[in-house]
Amino acid sequence: xxxxxxxxxxxxxxxxxxxxxxxxxxxxxxxxxxxxxxxxxxxxxxxxxxxxxxxxxxxxxxxxxxxxxxxxxxxxxxxxxxxxxxxxxxxxxxxxxxxxxxxxxxxxxxxxxxxxxxxxxxxxxxxxxxxxxxxxxxxxxxxxxxxxxxx
Amino acid sequence: xxxxxxxxxxxxxxxxxxxxxxxxxxxxxxxxxxxxxxxxxxxxxxxxxxxxxxxxxxxxxxxxxxxxxxxxxxxxxxxxxxxxxxxxxxxxxxxxxxxxxxxxxxxxxxxxxxxxxxxxxxxxxxxxxxxxxxxxxxxxxxxxxxxxxxxxxxxxxxxxxxxxxxxxxxxxxxxxxxxxxxxxxxxxxxxxxxxxxxxxxxxxxxxxxxxxxxxxxxxxxxxxxxxxxxxxxxxxxxxxxxxxxxxxxxxxxxxxxxxxxxxxxxxxxxxxxxxxxxxxxxxxxxxxxxxxxxxxxxxxxxxxxxxxxxxxxxxxxxxxxxxxxxxxxxxxxxxxxxxxxxxxxxxxxxxxxxxxxxxxxxxxxxxxxxxxxxxxxxxxxxxxxxxxxxxxxxxxxxxxxxxxxxxxxxxxxxxxxxxxxxxxxxxxxxxxxxxxxxxxxxxxxxxxxxxxxxxxxxxxxxxxxxxxxxxxxxxxxxxxxxxxxxxxxxxxxxxxxxxxxxxxxxxxxxxxxxxxxxxxxxxxxxxxxxxxxxxxxxxxxxxxxxxxxxxxxxxxxxxxxxxxxxxxxxxxxxxxxxxxxxxxxxxxxxxxxxxxxxxxxxxxxxxxxxxxxxxxxxxxxxxxxxxxxxxxxxxxxxxxxxxxxxxxxxxxxxxxxxxxxxxxxxxxxxxxxxxxxxxxxxxxxxxxxxxxxxxxxxxxxxxxxxxxxxxxxxxxxxxxxxxx
Ligand code: FES
Ligand code: FES
Numbered sequence: 001x002x003x004x005x006x007x008x009x010x011x012x013x014x015x016x017x018x019x020x021x022x023x024x025x026x027x028x029x030x031x032x033x034x035x036x037x038x039x040x041x042x043x044x045x046x047x048x049x050x051x052x053x054x055x056x057x058x059x060x061x062x063x064x065x066x067x068x069x070x071x072x073x074x075x076x077x078x079x080x081x082x083x084x085x086x087x088x089x090x091x092x093x094x095x096x097x098x099x100x101x102x103x104x105x106x107x108x109x110x111x112x113x114x115x116x117x118x119x120x121x122x123x124x125x126x127x128x129x130x131x132x133x134x135x136x137x138x139x140x141x142x143x144x145x146x147x148x149x150x151x
Numbered sequence: 152x153x154x155x156x157x158x159x160x161x162x163x164x165x166x167x168x169x170x171x172x173x174x175x176x177x178x179x180x181x182x183x184x185x186x187x188x189x190x191x192x193x194x195x196x197x198x199x200x201x202x203x204x205x206x207x208x209x210x211x212x213x214x215x216x217x218x219x220x221x222x223x224x225x226x227x228x229x230x231x232x233x234x235x236x237x238x239x240x241x242x243x244x245x246x247x248x249x250x251x252x253x254x255x256x257x258x259x260x261x262x263x264x265x266x267x268x269x270x271x272x273x274x275x276x277x278x279x280x281x282x283x284x285x286x287x288x289x290x291x292x293x294x295x296x297x298x299x300x301x302x303x304x305x306x307x308x309x310x311x312x313x314x315x316x317x318x319x320x321x322x323x324x325x326x327x328x329x330x331x332x333x334x335x336x337x338x339x340x341x342x343x344x345x346x347x348x349x350x351x352x353x354x355x356x357x358x359x360x361x362x363x364x365x366x367x368x369x370x371x372x373x374x375x376x377x378x379x380x381x382x383x384x385x386x387x388x389x390x391x392x393x394x395x396x397x398x399x400x401x402x403x404x405x406x407x408x409x410x411x412x413x414x415x416x417x418x419x420x421x422x423x424x425x426x427x428x429x430x431x432x433x434x435x436x437x438x439x440x441x442x443x444x445x446x447x448x449x450x451x452x453x454x455x456x457x458x459x460x461x462x463x464x465x466x467x468x469x470x471x472x473x474x475x476x477x478x479x480x481x482x483x484x485x486x487x488x489x490x491x492x493x494x495x496x497x498x499x500x501x502x503x504x505x506x507x508x509x510x511x512x513x514x515x516x517x518x519x520x521x522x523x524x525x526x527x528x529x530x531x532x533x534x535x536x537x538x539x540x541x542x543x544x545x546x547x548x549x550x551x552x553x554x555x556x557x558x559x560x561x562x563x564x565x566x567x568x569x570x571x572x573x574x575x576x577x578x579x580x581x582x583x584x585x586x587x588x589x590x591x592x593x594x595x596x597x598x599x600x601x602x603x604x605x606x607x608x609x610x611x612x613x614x615x616x617x618x619x620x621x622x623x624x625x626x627x628x629x630x631x632x633x634x635x636x637x638x639x640x641x642x643x644x645x646x647x648x649x650x651x652x653x654x655x656x657x658x659x660x661x662x663x664x665x666x667x668x669x670x671x672x673x674x675x676x677x678x679x680x681x682x683x684x685x686x687x688x689x690x691x692x693x694x695x696x697x698x699x700x701x702x703x704x705x706x707x708x709x710x711x712x713x714x715x716x717x718x719x720x721x722x723x724x725x726x727x728x729x730x731x732x733x734x735x736x737x738x739x740x741x742x743x744x745x746x747x748x749x750x751x752x753x754x755x756x757x758x759x760x761x762x763x764x765x766x767x768x769x770x771x772x773x774x775x776x777x778x779x780x781x782x783x784x785x786x787x788x789x790x791x792x793x794x795x796x797x798x799x800x801x802x803x804x805x806x807x808x809x810x811x812x813x814x815x816x817x818x819x820x821x822x823x824x825x826x827x828x829x830x831x832x833x834x835x836x837x838x839x840x841x842x843x844x845x846x847x848x849x850x851x852x853x854x855x856x857x858x859x860x861x862x863x864x865x866x867x868x869x870x871x872x873x874x875x
Contacts, residue, residue, distance in 0.1 A: 016404065016405075016424070016425075019422075019424045020424065023422055023423045023424045026423070027379070027421075027422035027423060027424070028422070030373060031364075032364070032367070032370075032371035032373070033363070033364020033365070034364070035368075035370070035496075035497070035545075036370065036423070036498065036576075037496055037497070037498070037579065038579040038808055038809050039578055039579055039808075040579070040808050040809070040810065042808060042809035042810055043496070043809055043814075045496065072364065073363065073364035074363075074364045084362075085359070085362055085363065088358065088362045089354060089358045089359065089362075090354075092352075092354055092355055092358065092775050092779060093358070093362075094222075094355070094357075094358055094361040094362060095222030095223070095224075095779060095780075095783055096220075096221055096222030096361075096495070096496060096497070096543070096544060096545050096546045096547075097222070097357070097358075097360075097361025097362070097366055097543065097545070098368060098495075098496040098497040098543075098545030098546060099496050100361050100362050101362065101363075101364050104362055122817070123817050123818040123820075124818070126817045127816045127817045127818040128816075129817070130496070130809060130814045130816065131496070131786075132494060132495060132496040132546050132548075132787075132814055133222045133496070133546060133783045133786075134782055134783035134784075134785065134786025134787060134815070134820075135779070135782070135783070136786065136815075136816075136817045136820035137782055137820055137822070137823055138779070138782070139817070140817070140820070
């Protein structure tokens with residue numbers, strides 16, 4: 001049995017402890033907002049927060065989350081999430097949209113730690129998140145917009 | 152100028168059933184005609200004037216989208232076209248994906264499909280007509296209510312207004328009455344100057360669900376009792392299972408079934424992770440088949456040898472042989488272009504639930520009719536027992552429109568075998584190594600310029616595989632022995648060359664190939680646009696002016712080129728170490744020029760600072776979608792130029808995942824500036840035409856820095872060294 005908290009809810013799970021968090025979220029808990037893109041920590045589509053730290057859930061065994069709290073796109077704190085959502089809509093960021101929950105989860109950490117990032121800070125913070133549709137320019141802009149919305 | 156459109160109902164039904172071949176039953180019969188009033192699933196009473204519109208008594212207007220949403224914005228641009236002519240209140244518009252039905256067939260392809268950069272242009276007339284028809288019926292209903300002539304009514308923002316009394320009725324209030332009215336045969340479409348929605352940067356309708364985790368992609372589909380399958384496919388294309396032992400796989404907790412299907416062995420489990428562990432534990436002996444020694448180095452030599460054969464003529468102007476002697480300078484070049492994987496961000500997947508008397512499929516597909524027909528064939532069920540639901544597509548780029556429908560067939564086969572609903576998931580490795588690549592190609596060009604520096608002759612030999620020959624697409628795509636997708640963008644080159652010869656040699660098949668965003672143009676434009684640049688330099692002319700002179704009769708090309716030069720400050724000084732390159736290409740009815748600003752920060756590296764893009768795609772439906780598509784095309788094209796290569800060794804694909812099949816990252820993103828030419832010319836596409844001129848614009852800029860012409864993609868380290 002593994003005890004974890006996801007988006008504020010406590011769970012006791014009987015799963016193989018080596019199962020990546022990603023598949024526990026998707027297959028066991030039915031939380032489909034966290035995406036599978038590569039499975040090898042290359043794309044960031046699976047980004048979630050583990051005790052407030054951005055992690056690649058596809059390579060993190062659920063045992064790592066024992067006794068800890070996971071936050072997914074479904075449970076992102078409004079204070080962090082709202083300005084990002086608004087900015088994403090305003091800048092028409094998503095194309096196919098598949099990478100975007102990972103992008104938002106990464107951007108949320110970036111803005112929390114650096115409320116007023118430069119382009120360079122954004123590039124540094126976001127380069128782990130791939131977007132095959134090529135929405136990078138709009139993500140950059142939207143992060144600046146979200147930074148303003150937060151103040 | 153007002154258009155009068157005559158809706159020929161017979162014609163619609165005829166086109167509809169031609170491809171379905173009577174196989175399909177119409178769900179919303181008919182496409183246009185008498186309205187149907189329904190109350191589906193306790194939904195409020197609705198007015199359904201045709202297959203594309205449902206107006207609810209709750210004031211919500213649902214547009215049924217017959218084009219898949221794969222990032223190109225179809226779920227916004229399709230509703231926009233309907234809503235415009237319907238004079239709907241945009242805030243009341245919702246969208247829904249269409250079921251499979253001949254009324255939703257692509258008017259050009261004759262089946263329900265999304266591709267060819269055609270979602271908007273192929274529907275521009277039909278969907279505006281659908282909106283205008285509904286509007287006319289709502290007006291008739293209001294006129295009846297008020298006992299006035301319809302001409303005394305106008306519409307605005309979801310209401311019919313009585314011009315005399317000033318009274319108004321919401322569309323939702325007219326649902327009952329409008330349902331009893333016959334659709335008019337003639338409707339008048341708006342004068343574009345009266346557009347309120349078309350041409351405006353309307354925000355995407357589907358952004359909220361794509362950013363809050365609620366949007367349903369194929370991978371996110373939930374069905375009661377759903378199992379997950381991973382499939383072990385042959386390590387070499389064309390291979391087969393000789394024998395296998397599933398004991399170790401079955402011993403993995405959570406693994407439920409191991410079944411052999413057409414293309415391999417499926418491990419079915421109660422989740423992805425056990426299915427993956429189960430697949431790794433399979434012991435399979437493969438018959439590797441004819442391609443077991445396939446090797447990219449050998450294949451390149453083969454292609455080079457093939458290029459020496461005459462091949463089939465794709466274009467012939469003047470007399471190349473006779474003109475050669477008159478050339479003052481000759482240039483020869485050989486180009487090598489790799490196989491490329493689409494690598495959509497969402498790996499392929501499909502959910503199938505096959506029962507004795509029904510089959511339901513949930514899939515992100517570009518090819519609904521084909522998936523449907525394959526499911527009917529595999530299950531042996533009646534067409535009306537089979538349902539295909541289209542989910543959001545996490546990228547398509549051509550990969551989700553496959554002639555053999557393999558990723559749907561697999562799921563249907565597994566579900567049928569285990570008698571339970573199943574989701575087949577491809578891992579990223581399955582995707583990168585799974586084939587259906589942009590074909591590799593080899594080009595040989597010899598050309599010469601005359602005393603004035605202009606091209607005198609150009610002879611080009613193209614070698615590549617065909618994915619059309621031998622398929623149902625052959626009749627459509629192959630003309631006079633030439634696969635049009637193999638030579639497009641080269642054989643129909645716009646530059647005026649008096650003696651021109653383009654021939655094609657079909658390379659042997661085996662490696663599954665497919666349309667990859669911009670198809671043949673993706674490689675052919677790299678060849679023509681870097682080679683024309685080389686001719687300009689050989690002639691001592693400015694490459695922009697040189698192109699302009701050669702496009703004398705091509706007004707749309709010229710307009711785009713001139714605007715690109717202007718917006719990019721062509722010819723003006725740049726910061727030290729930077730260079731500009733230009734390229735222009737027409738594809739899918741649109742004209743795109745890019746000017747790339749490039750530097751080499753360190754030997755072996757490249758920085759693309761800025762790309763100025765100009766597009767003429769004719770009338771604009773949503774300018775913001777166009778900008779986004781061009782930005783995406785730049786990233787797609789740059790990714791291929793810098794990194795894209797699928798290669799083989801011992802029959803196996805060498806690349807595996809994003810670490811060796813790299814995708815451009817945020818820190819490599821240039822500033823992209825998009826300009827749209829105001830145009831009333833014929834409408835073109837926007838999803839693909841931005842891709843072809845990217846790599847040549849960048850390579851042409853690099854030439855100025857390195858003195859080296861790049862003739863092999865992706866760029867090599869040696870291509871990125873400044874000249875001394
Ligand atoms: S799926 Fe985890 S980083 Fe790609
Ligand atoms: S929006 Fe499609 S992958 Fe990012």
